[in-house]
Amino acid sequence: MSEHQINASARKDEGKGASRRLRHAGQVPAIVYGGAAAPESIQIEHNPLWHASQNEWFYASILTLNVDGKSQQVLLRDMQRHPFKQQIMHLDFQRVDENTAIRFNVPLHFLNQEKSPAGKTAGVIVMHELNEVTVSCLPRNLPEFIEVDLSALTAGDIVHMSALKLPEGVTIPALKLGKEHDLAVVIAKHARGAEEETAAPEAGEVPSTKSAKAAAAPAAAPAKKK
The missing domain is CATH 2.40.240.10 (Ribosomal Protein L25; Chain P)
Known part of the structure; x- marks a missing residue:
């Protein structure tokens, strides 16, 4: 410190x-x-x-x-x-009392996002849901920040608070309250346009524009015999 x-x-x-x-x-x-x-x-x-x-x-x-x-x-x-x-x-x-635990909001530092598979994939958005987290520790153990390594992040991944690597003697009180308090820190997801493109069904046999117009036009009357 x-x-x-x-x-x-x-x-x-x-x-x-x-x-x-x-x-x-x-x-x-x-x-x-x-x-x-x-x-x-x-x-x-x-x-x-x-x-x-x-x-x-x-x-x-x-x-x-x-x-x-x-x-x-x-x-x-x-x-x-x-x-x-x-x-x-x-x-x-x-x-602060050096022998009494304190609660404090500590900022998160996100590392290696641009090097991750998600960061290199077109159409994938990496969203930082939290920029800080409340920790509990003795004053001497209080970190100035907590690093979040995103080098292995892929599309569809969600990094929760429970996955954060905390320094020795540091805890996140919210995690003791149940799984519903284990909030997402980072989410990597496809952009909406990319999702729609991925989710679109395979195209069947679609008539060309000329064929479609021809099909829509009325049939020509047979020529009269002279």
Whole structure:
């Protein structure tokens, strides 16, 4: 598990007015909660935070939050963005206990799709039904992503959650609820046009256009004898 660090400082002023002044000053108001400690109001410099938010790890890994030099392990639980500006408005972080299992949504990385038989077959669509999956594990075992190798995928195949290769110590809680919760992750199927072409019955003896027209035309009257 890689370490990703976010620097912050404590703040005492709260309320909408204080948050507005922070944003004008290039800071983002945030809160840290959970664990044995009380909730803590903090502020983070916007521009480094914005650059961090462009990475997948910001949403899918445990972050090391340094508040005035004191480090704590947290997960991002909520982020509010401005409706149309490239601006982060507020963040919620949750502290994690290294000895307590957590549930978190982990992104899926699909590999070798273009090399698979399905990926090389014309008229076959490979559909990603899920882009992330909820896992349960201790914080130290939390993966930043889960790889899904599609190199053997063929037309008609369905890859379910139960087929995912999980790191040691990581489980998918939904699979304990029954087979109906074993959702499809990837489906490889023929496009509709290709299915119709494949399903069409073999053609019988069909008259040519000229023959069909001739058959539809009335028979010519016999010539009269002079």
